[in-house]
Structure formats: structure tokens, C-alpha cells
Amino acid sequence: MSSTVGLILLIVGITFDVIGAIGLVRLPDIYNRLQAATKCVTLGTCMILLAVLFYAGFNSIGIKALLCIWFILITSPTGAHAIARGAHKCGVKLWEGSVMDKYAEDSEGAEDKA
Amino acid sequence: MKRFVHFLLLLGIWILLTWSLNWQDLLVGVIVAFIVDLLFSDIFPIYAVKVFTPKRLFWLFIYVWVFLYYMVKANFDVAYRVLNIYMPIRPGIVKVRTRLKTDMSRTFLANSITLTPGTLSVDIVGDHIYVHWINIVSDDPAEETEIIVRRFENLIERVFE
Numbered sequence: 134m135s136s137t138v139g140l141i142l143l144i145v146g147i148t149f150d151v152i153g154a155i156g157l158v159r160l161p162d163i164y165n166r167l168q169a170a171t172k173c174v175t176l177g178t179c180m181i182l183l184a185v186l187f188y189a190g191f192n193s194i195g196i197k198a199l200l201c202i203w204f205i206l207i208t209s210p211t212g213a214h215a216i217a218r219g220a221h222k223c224g225v226k227l228w229e230g231s232v233m234d235k236y237a238e239d240s241e242g243a244e245d246k247a
Numbered sequence: 248m249k250r251f252v253h254f255l256l257l258l259g260i261w262i263l264l265t266w267s268l269n270w271q272d273l274l275v276g277v278i279v280a281f282i283v284d285l286l287f288s289d290i291f292p293i294y295a296v297k298v299f300t301p302k303r304l305f306w307l308f309i310y311v312w313v314f315l316y317y318m319v320k321a322n323f324d325v326a327y328r329v330l331n332i333y334m335p336i337r338p339g340i341v342k343v344r345t346r347l348k349t350d351m352s353r354t355f356l357a358n359s360i361t362l363t364p365g366t367l368s369v370d371i372v373g374d375h376i377y378v379h380w381i382n383i384v385s386d387d388p389a390e391e392t393e394i395i396v397r398r399f400e401n402l403i404e405r406v407f408e
Contacts, residue, residue, distance in 0.1 A: 149322055156329040164379045165338055168367050169329060172321045175362060193266035200263060210361035210368075217369045217379060228338060233386075235342040236369060236377040 139187035146180030149173045162228035163220050171213040178205055253291045254284045292351050298406060306405040313402060317363040324364040328381065337382050342375050343392040345400060352407035359399045366395055 156169025182205075185198040227234055261276035262268070298307065328336055347353050357368040357376060365381040378395055385391060 149326075152322075152326045152329055156325055159329055159334065160336070162338075164340075164367065164369075165336065165381060168365070168379070168381050169325050171361055171367065172318075172325050176318055176322045196263050196266060200260065206362075207358070210358040213361055214357060214368055214370075217367060221369060227340070231339045233339040233341065233383070236340045239342065239372070239377075 135187045135190070139184040142180050142184035142187060146177045146184060149177030149180065153177060162231075163225055164217055164227065167213050167217055171209055175205060175209045249291065250284060250288045252296070253288045254280050257283055294349075295351055295407075303406050306402060310399075310402040310406055313398070314359060314362070317359075317398070321362060321364040335382070338380065339383050340369060340377055340379050341383065341391045341395075342377055342388060343396050344375055344388075345396055346374070347400060347404060347408065349408060352403050355403050355407060356396070356399055359403070360395060363398075 150173065153169050153173030156173060157166050160166045160169055179202045182198040182202050186195045189195040189198070221236060257280035258276055261280060262273075265272045265276065298304070328334060345353065345356060347356055353371060357371065360366050360368045360376070360378060367379040367381075369377045369379050371377075376396075378391075380391075380395070383391075384394070
């Protein structure tokens with residue numbers, strides 16, 4: 134029973150990981166790519182780790198998988214903020230189809246005042 | 248006190264990771280936890296302990312389920328945009344306002360925004376969060392704040408403020 138649930142979770146997780154990878158290739162600029170990368174890969178990887186928990190049960194392997202889920206949930210969005218902010222500060226432009234960029238407007242305004 | 252709580256937490260994680268109570272493993276764990284504690288106990292948010300009251304834990308429970316619901320929804324949203332031939336995106340960076348005050352609650356808000364449909368927080372300046380939004384539906388800042396922030400702000404306020 135638990136191995137069936139594990140197998141289903143594994144398949145769904147891998148599917149989300151694949152979609153995230155396709156998004157990484159298809160979307161136009163770094164910010165959109167980060168969106169696909171953080172969301173899909175976080176949930177996909179968490180599901181694969183959950184599958185490991187169902188397969189292994191509550192022993193040393195399962196507990197490690199649970200802890201890894203917790204760490205990924207905290208670190209993955211934080212890493213995405215760091216990359217997005219760093220890219221913007223380095224002057225990486227948004228895709229030309231983008232509608233607005235309040236961040237650039239505001240930081241230019243701050244430079245003018247300074 | 249703060250150091251001690253931090254140390255115990257690190258040691259607990261170590262024991263969970265090694266999953267053994269052999270004295271050699273424990274000794275290495277104590278040494279490693281002590282070194283990490285010396286280096287990083289300054290940035291450990293000790294006031295997070297106040298979350299452990301029944302009322303806050305109840306709202307934390309609700310928050311986790313709401314968060315999971317939006318996270319799964321976000322994944323189907325990304326899947327729809329990525330697999331669609333025409334790629335229906337209308338991206339841009341918008342500026343939303345938050346009324347949360349503590350670092351802890353702001354961190355949770357920003358992380359929640361990143362893992363929910365179509366949004367990615369880029370930076371916090373003062374009370375404003377800059378959010379990259381993959382499909383902007385309105386040009387009005389108040390409405391944007393309503394859509395992006397409100398679904399978590401009330402819950403997080405009840406848990407962490």
C-alpha cells in the first residue's frame with residue numbers, strides 16, 4: 134500500500150520537475166525562468182522526498198527526507214529572492230514584452246535624489 | 248539562554264540526521280553544534296518561541312494548509328503557462344504594501360509570495376515589497392496589494408506578529 138502511494142508521488146513529482154525544466158528553457162527572461170524553477174522544482178522535489186518517506190517508513194532514511202523537505206521549503210524561495218535581486222541590481226533587463234517595472238523606476242528615482 | 252536554545256535545536260537536528268545515539272556520533276554532534284552556535288547564534292530569531300501558544304499554533308496549522316493549497320495551484324498555473332503554445336504571460340514588477348512589522352513575519356510573507364501562483368518577491372524596501380508578477384491583471388497598486396498580499400497577510404499576522 135505505502136509503496137503504491139510512494140510510486141504515485143514519485144511520478145507526480147517527476148512530472149512537475151520536468152515541467153519546471155521545460156519552463157526554464159521556454160520562458161523569456163531570468164525572472165520568469167526563476168518563477169518556473171522555484172515553484173515547480175520545489176513542489177516536485179518535495180514530492181519525490183515524500184515518496185522516499187513512504188517507501189522507507191519512519192527510520193533514518195525517512196527522517197532525512199522529511200528534514201530535506203523542510204530545508205528546501207525554506208531555502209528555495211530565499212535563493213530565488215537573492216538571484217532575482219542580484220540580477221536586477223546588476224542591470225539585467227526584463228523581457229521586452231514586460232508591462233511595467235516599478236523596481237527600476239523607484240531605484241532610478243532614489244539615485245536622482247542622491 | 249538564547250545560545251542554549253539555539254545549541255539544543257542544532258543538536259536535535261544533528262541527532263535526527265544521524266539517527267543514532269552512539270556516544271561517538273553524539274560527541275561529534277556536540278562539537279559541531281557548539282561551533283555553529285558560536286558563529287551564528289547572533290542571527291537566531293529567539294522571539295519565534297512565542298509561536299508556541301495554542302491560539303498561534305492553531306493559526307499556524309490553518310496557514311500551512313492554505314499555503315499548500317496555493318503551492319499546488321501555483322504549480323498547475325506554471326504548467327499551464329509553460330505548456331501552452333502561445334505562452335500567455337504578461338510579466339512585470341509591481342510594488343505592494345505590507346503592514347507586517349517583524350523580520351520573521353516578513354520573511355514568511357515573502358517566501359509565501361514566491362511559492363504562490365505567478366508571483367516572485369524581488370526585494371523589500373521599507374514597507375513595500377517588489378514582486379515580479381508573471382501575469383499582471385490590473386494597473387492599480389491597491390488592487391495588486393489586495394490580490395497578492397491579503398491572502399497571507401492576515402494569517403501570518405495572527406501567527407507571527
